[in-house]
Amino acid sequence: RVFVLSSLPQKNEPRRKKDGAALLSFEKSKLGLDTDSRSSSKHSSMVHERQLGHQELRETVNMVGENRIVRQVVEPLTLKQLKTRNTTSDPCQQFKILVVDDSPIYRKLVQQSLSHEPYPIIFAKNGREALDCFAAHQPDVVITDWTMPDVTGLELCQSIRRDFGQSYSYLILLTSHTNKEQVIEGLAAGADDYLTKPFHPGELVARVGVGRRIIDLHRQVEAKNRQLEELALTDSLTGLHNRRAIDLWVSSQLSAAARHDFSIWVAMADLDHFKRVNDTYGHDAGDTVLKYFAEILKANTRKANVCGRLGGEEFLMILTHGDKEQVSIAIERVRNAFETGKFKFGDHMIRATASFGVAGFRGPKPPEFNTLLARADAALYSAKHQGRNRVEFG
Secondary structure, three states: OOOOOOOOOOOOOOEEOOOOOOOOOOOOOOOOOOOOOOOOOOOEEEEEEEEEOOEEEEEEEEEEOOEEEEEEEEOOOOHHHHHHOOOOOOHHHHOOEEEEOOOHHHHHHHHHHOOOOOOOEEEEOOHHHHHHHHHHHOOOEEEEEOOOOOOOHHHHHHHHHHHOOOOOOEEEEEEOOOOHHHHHHHHHOOOOEEEEOOOOHHHHHHHHHHHHHHHHHHHHHHHHHHHHHHHHOEOOOOOOEOHHHHHHHHHHHHHHHHHHOOOEEEEEEEEOOHHHHHHHHOHHHHHHHHHHHHHHHHHOOOOOOEEEEEEOOEEEEEEEOOOHHHHHHHHHHHHHHHHOOOEEEOOEEEOOOEEEEEEEEOOOOOOOHHHHHHHHHHHHHHHHHOOOOOEEEO
């Protein structure tokens, strides 16, 4: 992105007004940029547009008292451009700063200090407005005055730490206090850093840079935690849910089925003579067969249902909102698709089959999941006993 500081528009340029109390330096495009841009009735906005290559660049100048902020929006890319575009967006576009101060002079000073930094800035003129802005925009850094008439900077830090613990924001207190006891009090209230007034612009930029690095580290940790959580709930070979993920899903679904009177069916599947495939053609061949069956399960599982791998050659399908006939048709579709598949290992062409055992529930009192699983397992044993490659209900 190129950030443009434009001169004030001429009188014949179009004007428009925006509702709300805070303003943000980026408007949302249809590609998903953060958008919330608001100003009071005293604020005015001026928009002018020009062409930049194949994209339309819109520059919006917001006037807040004497404050003037230039915002830039690049119009949505074409479908072809989206397909070739790097999916990793510029982190500067995601990093937002909330400035809270009841003094328009200090708001202006902070704005000028950060004018060369590519960060969207949200302004709030008191603590209550800051809490509303924080809830709406979840800024990464908050620069707040200590002394304000309604909610103080200390109370703002405490509220953010108490009420918005799901994500971390770096909090900087601006204060004229130099007493160490008060500095300690501010840090204990939840602030990460402080800066004494009057502050040096370079020092403010540097401290925001520290906050940026801390927030980047938090994002990396959160991304790794999400990845680890996903891995903990996924079978590594097939990409299906594992037993732990299935247990978590079923525990809530059984209660919902009893409460809203819909059915749940548990179908256990076991690949027939799978040990023979492993022993004859090797474990790589066995993995190929397992992954093929997993793909068939995924292709035949609706979003309202779930499928997974219990371990070895045992799989599970859980189906909701259907009667016995509908479930039978769905399971037969999976069984038939797997039966018709062919596998070539070396000079040998083989087929594989699977047996299924199904148990269902519908009523006001939900059973334990292990009870349904045991019934499905007994039905699976019956299917094996009756010749394999079949579906049995228990």
